[in-house]
Amino acid sequence: MDKISLNKCRFYGYHGAFKEEQTLGQIFTVDCDLFLDLTAASLSDRLEDTVHYGQVFELIKELVEGTPYILIERLAGAICQAIFEQFPSVQQIRCAIYKENPPIAGHYDSVGIELERRRP
Template sequence: MDKIYLQGCHFYGYHGALTEEQKLGQIFIVDCTLSLDLEKASQTDRLTDTVHYGMVFDCLKKHVENEKYQLLEKLAGVIIADIFRQFLPVQTIKLTIRKKNPPINGHYSAVGIELERSRT
């Protein structure tokens, strides 16, 4: 299966189980890989034969910046459902959401989750 990917998308949002995260917010880094058949687009050179990754970016941004959830798992699930709803050619989605600076004592580059779902 062919892939479209968006890597390292940075957004500012207010997701987290801790009160500080929901008040102060933080940067979220999102990676999204879409699996779909791109053969027709590779032959026609028409945007209508693919999925417009600018529109996918707008979908990611809308959910990360305009909604608020305690769990990244919920945020990712909502994003995946919306992508499947808007972009019918997409068959599989792998979505990673990372927090660079959650209020956790220790040294790390990021914490986060990854969901992978297929269209049913």
């Protein structure tokens, strides 16, 4: 299966289990791979034969910068669900969300989760 990738998309949101995260917010980084058949687009050179990754970016942005969730697992689930609803040709999604500065004492680049979902 072919793939469209959006890598290291950065947004500011208010998701988290701790009050500080919900009040102060933080940067979230999202990687999203969309798996679909790109044969038609590879032959036609027409935008109509693919998924417009700019529209996917805007959808992810709307969700990350919108209504807060306690868990980033739920946020990733909402992203997957919205992509399936708006882009029928997408058959599988891998969505990873990272927090660079969660309220955890220690030294690390980020913490995060990754979901893989297939169209039902």
